[in-house]
Amino acid sequence: MTRIVLDIPNDKDLELLLPLLRRLGVIISNHADELSETEIAHHQHVVEKGGKTIENFKSFMESFELSRQDRKMPFRD
Numbered sequence: 001m002t003r004i005v006l007d008i009p010n011d012k013d014l015e016l017l018l019p020l021l022r023r024l025g026v027i028i029s030n031h032a033d034e035l036s037e038t039e040i041a042h043h044q045h046v047v048e049k050g051g052k053t054i055e056n057f058k059s060f061m062e063s064f065e066l067s068r069q070d071r072k073m074p075f076r077d
Contacts, residue, residue: 008014021028035043054060 008017018028
């Protein structure tokens with residue numbers, strides 16, 4: 001599935017686009033209207049805070065690769 005976010009400044013353009021999207025079976029949602037002010041503030045805080053950085057990426061990748069190796073499983077091998 002591909003997700004595309006569109007900011008359409010002109011309502012007349014939106015009126016032209018919506019029937020075509022519905023005809024194609026595209027799921028249309030307007031999440032901005034569904035979020036409360038508190039939820040928007042929370043999401044903005046998360047974005048501003050940023051993701052957790054991994055200090056030693058090489059070590060992380062080594063442990064990740066080890067965890068991804070196949071193990072002997074009963075009735076499989």
